[in-house]
Amino acid sequence: MVAIGYLFAGLFFLGGCVFVMSSLLAANVVNRLFLKPRSTKNKTTTYESGETPIGSAWVQYPLAFYIFALLFVAFDVDIVFILSWAVIFRQLSWFGFIEILFFIIVLSLGLVYAWRKGVVKWI
Amino acid sequence: MSDLAWFLVAAVVKSIIAIVALLTAFAYMTLIERRVIARFQRRVGPNRAGPFGVFQPLADAIKMAFKEHILPAKASSFVFLMAPAISVFVALTAFAVVPLGGPTPWGTSAIARAWAPYIADLNVGILYILSISSLAVYGIVLAGWSSGNHYSLLGALRSAAQMVSYEVSIGLALAGVLMFAGTLSMVGIVEAQVHQGIWFILAQPLGFFLYAIAAIAEVNRAPFDLPEAEQELVAGYLTEFSGLRWSLFQMAEYINMITASSVLATLFFGGWTLGALNGVLGAPFIWYFIKVAFFLFVFIWLRATLPRIRYDQLMRFGWQVLLPLSVVNALVTAAVVAFGLSWWVSGLFGLAVLVIAVGVYYLRARRRTAGQMELARLDFGTPNATVSVGVALPSSVRLVSLPAANGAVDSAAEKGEPVVVG
Numbered sequence: 001m002v003a004i005g006y007l008f009a010g011l012f013f014l015g016g017c018v019f020v021m022s023s024l025l026a027a028n029v030v031n032r033l034f035l036k037p038r039s040t041k042n043k044t045t046t047y048e049s050g051e052t053p054i055g056s057a058w059v060q061y062p063l064a065f066y067i068f069a070l071l072f073v074a075f076d077v078d079i080v081f082i083l084s085w086a087v088i089f090r091q092l093s094w095f096g097f098i099e100i101l102f103f104i105i106v107l108s109l110g111l112v113y114a115w116r117k118g119v120v121k122w123i
Numbered sequence: 124m125s126d127l128a129w130f131l132v133a134a135v136v137k138s139i140i141a142i143v144a145l146l147t148a149f150a151y152m153t154l155i156e157r158r159v160i161a162r163f164q165r166r167v168g169p170n171r172a173g174p175f176g177v178f179q180p181l182a183d184a185i186k187m188a189f190k191e192h193i194l195p196a197k198a199s200s201f202v203f204l205m206a207p208a209i210s211v212f213v214a215l216t217a218f219a220v221v222p223l224g225g226p227t228p229w230g231t232s233a234i235a236r237a238w239a240p241y242i243a244d245l246n247v248g249i250l251y252i253l254s255i256s257s258l259a260v261y262g263i264v265l266a267g268w269s270s271g272n273h274y275s276l277l278g279a280l281r282s283a284a285q286m287v288s289y290e291v292s293i294g295l296a297l298a299g300v301l302m303f304a305g306t307l308s309m310v311g312i313v314e315a316q317v318h319q320g321i322w323f324i325l326a327q328p329l330g331f332f333l334y335a336i337a338a339i340a341e342v343n344r345a346p347f348d349l350p351e352a353e354q355e356l357v358a359g360y361l362t363e364f365s366g367l368r369w370s371l372f373q374m375a376e377y378i379n380m381i382t383a384s385s386v387l388a389t390l391f392f393g394g395w396t397l398g399a400l401n402g403v404l405g406a407p408f409i410w411y412f413i414k415v416a417f418f419l420f421v422f423i424w425l426r427a428t429l430p431r432i433r434y435d436q437l438m439r440f441g442w443q444v445l446l447p448l449s450v451v452n453a454l455v456t457a458a459v460v461a462f463g464l465s466w467w468v469s470g471l472f473g474l475a476v477l478v479i480a481v482g483v484y485y486l487r488a489r490r491r492t493a494g495q496m497e498l499a500r501l502d503f504g505t506p507n508a509t510v511s512v513g514v515a516l517p518s519s520v521r522l523v524s525l526p527a528a529n530g531a532v533d534s535a536a537e538k539g540e541p542v543v544v545g
Contacts, residue, residue, distance in 0.1 A: 027188050041196075048272060057271050058271070068284045079298075082295065083297070100457055
């Protein structure tokens, strides 16, 4: 009876999709019916505080963003372990505690290394 | 009809009720937020449409539906159209496992259980919420990227880095609660609190504050609303969206707020229960509503009170304050549970850390306003020494005391040198 919960959650998700799509569709219909689309060049330029946009927006951005993504992957995988460990922690007791102590210390060493390298600091 | 058919019918009806309820809550949250913030700023707020402005959300909805949908020439059209929809899908889906009441408010028969006030009681409940709500970044990043606008893309990248940084702290902050509860199911966590006779806020005060701060950053609310910082990025990823697509993003933000408040209420404040007063006031979920309403008010309160923090402060806070504190919290809680100590040990520890953190923050803030930290950093040497302005200027006018106040100006003026006095 537990697995069926996923079916219900899926139904809820579908309901959300139907609602959002139908409201977008309805808004489109309203747009078609009541508005005369007058698409001018100025109207469809992107708004950058009144400046004329120069070039494409899809340019390269600072490398710092990439380092945070990398750090995140390392920590998030660890958190999946820690959360599933936390649930059965009472059954594991001492053995589990020593294990996770070791695990978290290794994890913290990673953070300390990143910290000393100065990558967790923005610019 | 078989039991399964009953369960399916119940699930469909409950889903429709939940979606309608969430949308109504969103619509009125916008009104309540505007009214409350107006009060904070000594204004009246929208009160023209109906008594107390109760028809304002309706008027807004009609206005939004009739606004023109503009597709920028530079936009990548399919992604641009899908991005707001993705945001709302994700926000709605995360709500599926939030329990508004216990499994048996209407009785213990199979049919009564089918109508329990939640859509699904998954055994991975909180993990489900964490994983689904972390998908919310997709809606924002795709919106920013597809707009073809420099500011939008910058807002989207900021948002991605911010949500990713604070998500790490969210997972670790909740680990302490899970050790006490021993289950991931949302209903199970509330029942564990009833069983142990405490709310987990008492055992995990530090975890509560860490999660609350990280959750505010996760839903991009002030003071962490850098992705849509109006003053520097126009409106970030929202800039190019108009009409209903824009309001879909707002909808996603408010539903995420409701979900975050529900998690706070369920994990730390006993969800739908209130000790001896359980079930008083008629409906079984009245306490849930009261708790969630309180946290939503706190969201608004913080927005009215705190200025937006700078991006480097945001990243430093996430990685150098929140993350180490949540690691410490998880370790100490693990030790408490492993040694078989009582819940108040980790509670006292959490309170002590909180007091120390607030104290350190207060002292640093005082030194900063007194200009001492800035002087030490700029290496002016002895205070009141006369230095050339060309070296470096203090970052704030507050750091430059009026030269007339301590007479240093006279000697400097005689030599014809500019003065900066600590």
